[in-house]
Amino acid sequence: MLKIYRNDLFLKSGLLPLEVCEEIEKMRKTMDKSFLKTALNYAFLSRLDYKNLLLxxxxxxxxxxxxxxxKLNREVSKADLDFLLDHNLYPLQSESGEIELVSADPSDDISISKFRERFSLRASHVHFAEDLDIVKALHLTYGESLLQKAVFDLYNRDSKSSALETFTSKxxxxxxxxxxxxxxxxLIFPVISIITVSLLINLFFFISIGFKFMLTIVGAKSENLQxxxxxxxxxYLDSELPYYTLQLPVFKESEVIYKLASNLKNIDYPKxxxxxxxxxxxDDPVTFDAVKNLKDPCIxxxxxxxxxxxxTKPKACNYGLYFSKGKYLAIYxxxxxxxSDQLKLVNALFHKLPEEYIVIQCALNYFNKTENFLTRMFTLEYSYWFxxxxxxxxxxxxPIPLGGTSNHFKFDKLIxxxxxxGFNVTEDADLGIRAYAKGYKVSVLDSTTYExxxxxxxxWIRQRSRWIKGYMQTYLVHMxxxxxLYKEVGWNGFFGFQFFIGGTIFTFLIYPILLFTFLFYLFLKLEIGVDLLGSVNQDLINFIKLIFPDWLIIVSIFNFLAGNLLMIFVNMIAVFRRKSYNLILYAIANPVYWIMHSISAYKGLFQLISKPFYWEKTNHGLTKADKSKI
Incomplete structure (x- = not known):
């Protein structure tokens, strides 16, 4: 077995200076991890530099x-798995029962000794592998039972709260x-039936838009941002701050891994x-290899x-919960x-709030807001939303439907x-409703995460169709x-849920119908339109006028125009808190932006029926905007 001493590997090679080694050693003892695990995971050493040195x-x-x-021919508990992960060790057991170890550090006698003491097993030989390969092997070998819980735990606890079943038999x-x-x-009352349904659709649309306008006014007046x-x-001294877990779910994200490593270093919190x-x-070799070959140290x-x-992202996050150790947990x-100070702000706010507050949602906004028309509209939307x-x-x-990122939980309450x-593709919106139904509350903090x-x-269509499909899942589950639901969330919560979650889905689905009604009305008012329809069939015109009398057309047009004007106004208001005045005129384009929402809504509706749990991947790293100009 090749023997290399720690001084030779890390100090004499020039890989790490003495003072850094001493800091790593101190952290290693406090956290009970291996020296290499601490060095790699806390930005003292890059994986690529370490790999090249070993080569x-x-x-x-x-x-x-x-x-x-x-697997080993003995039970490996969750605590045993944590030990193996923390010390970069993978045990190999042959059919004859002989034990060999795979280690990531040829200088680490301490971890091997601890393995022998913990498992009462002596290794006849030690192999060496990259730490990430060992991590992958351990999770694939011993993570199966935890994975099953990550997928089905909520369903097994309360099947009625899971979106595994899209539509119940009832x-x-x-x-x-x-x-x-x-x-x-x-069949019996064709005209009255069509007119009644049209009126109900218009009424619900009007109330939904009016409700969002009311929320905007309340949000602007009440200064509820904590x-x-x-x-x-x-x-709060650094020594008094709690352990804080950050979960970063990634899939085919090789293009942003380097940016991620840089962003994490900017967080003002004791590492x-x-x-x-x-x-x-x-099954994501692209991201896996990108992490293995990172040139910079990362946290x-x-x-x-x-x-x-x-x-799905929620399944991955649930699996990550079994390896998380913080008092608080945030998703990014x-x-x-x-x-940079967001974690400290959250900690301070949790101490100020009553115990029933278990989630703090921070605002989201965009660093590439002026890149093109779509990013400007997206920024307006997020600004008024958050x-x-x-x-x-x-x-x-x-009840506040949480955003998909930058929400901070009390870990024990999340568990x-x-x-x-794991089956809901807007998992955080659903979780916000479930938390409220259990008597817990969500607060909003005036700290921003830029995306x-x-x-x-x-x-954009792929991403938005998934979001709207998730809203559909959430609505079906809680209804x-x-x-x-009414008993759990009360009058305010129940009707707020109907017009915020249900209303959001409904308005996007009904918007093309109202737009068509408006355009058809204009068409009929034009002489060429009357001549064209008249040449086809005069009875058709009479039938249309019968089921869509002028007063109903006027109601639909009023709804269409009033709804658009209100949302344009809301988008214009959105620029003031962020002082993004150069975006104000783009609010006028909201009717066009809503057409995109409607396309996404119908795509989401189709997928709700055909493949409800399908997580349509959103590609990141496409922007050419400079993040330093935030």
Whole structure:
């Protein structure tokens, strides 16, 4: 067995200076991890530099056969798995029972001794491999039971709260009965039935738009954004700050991994108090290889999520929960740039708020807001959503559907809620509703996380159709028992849910119909339109006028125009809190932007029926904008 001493490997090679080695050693003892694990995961050493050094020393790397991994002939508990992960060790056991070890550090006698003491096993030989290969092998070998919990734990706890079943039998029966009643009425009273349905559609659309406008006004007036002063941050010494987990789910994100490593270094929080989990799918060699070959040191601990359906972000996050250790836990996307003091602000706000507040949602905005038309519209939308509408929900005591990133949880309460629903593709919106139904509350903090706005049309459609499909899933899940929902969330919560979650879905689906009504009205008013229809069939014109009398057309047009004007106004308001005055005129283009939402909504509706759990990947790293200009 090749023997290399730590001084030779890290000091004499020039890989790490003495003072850094001493700092790593101190952290290693405090966290009970191996020296190499601490050096790699806490930005003291880059994986590529370490790999190149071992290659120069003539070390050949053990190659795992991931399709034929074998377990030890003894029970390996979760605590045992944590030990193996923390010390970069993978035990190999032959058919004869002989034990060999795979280690990432040829100078690490301490971890090998600890392995012998813990498992009462002596290794006859030690191989060496890259640390990420060992991590992957451990998760694939011993993570199966945890993976099953990550997928089905919520369903097993409370099947009615999971989107595994898209439509319940009761919902299907109700929909069929309502459809049958409508068909019967349509046959008996065709004109009255069509007019009544049209009126109901217009009424719900009007109330939904009006409700969002009201939320915007409440959010603008009430200043519900929770503030924490700089002086309050001084009340908490670094030594008193809690351990904080950050989960970073990634999939085919090689183009932003280098940016991610840089962004994490800007977080103003003691790095020894950070527990950063980079969640990589086991069938994602692109991201896996990108992390293995990072040139810069990085602050994250890779977790390899074994393959399982559904391939969703919440499933990966649930798996990551079993390896998270923080008092608080936050979710960030790979391209996110949170305010540097965001974690300290959250900690201070949690101390100010009553115990029932278990989630803090920070605002999201975009660093590439002026890149093109689409990024400008996206920025307007997010500005009014996070700066006005969510504070409005908070002010009216209505359940807040969380955004997909930059939400901070009390870890123990997140576990109590069962984590995320692995089958819901807007898992955080659903979790916000479930938290409220359990008597917990969500607060909003005036700290911003900057993301990359979609700058490409088809990429935007993919992302938005998934979001709207997830809203549909969330609505169906929580409306399985309307009486129960009303009892849990009260009058405000129930009707807020109908017009915020349900209304958002409905407005996007109905918008093309109102637009068509408006255009058709204009067409009829033009002489050429009357001549064209008249030449086809005069009876057709008479029938259209019968089922769509002038007063109903006027109501629909008023709804269409008033709805657009209100949303244009809301978008214009959105620029003021962020002082993005150069975007104000783009608010006029909101009717066009809504057409894109409608396309996404119908695509989401189709996928809700055909493939409800399909997670349509959003490509990141497409922008050419300069993040330094935030």
């Amino acid at each position: 120069k020393k003539g070390i050949s790397f053990y190659q795992f056969d991931y399709a034929n991994l074998t 919902q299907i029966i109700v929909l069929c009965v309502l459809g049958l009643i409508f068909l019967i009425l349509l 503030k924490v002063s700089k002086s309050e941050l001084g009340n 020894e108090k950070l527990d950063v989990k980079l969640l990589i799918e086991s 994250f601990d890779p977790v390899i999520v074994p393959y399982a359906q559904p391939k 996307d790979a391209e996110d740039i949170p305010d 700066d006005y509408m969510l504070p409005g929900l908070d002010g009216l005591d209505i 109590e809620l069962g984590g995320w629903d 990359e706005a979609n700058n490409e049309f088809y990429n 399985r028992n309307p009486a129960k």
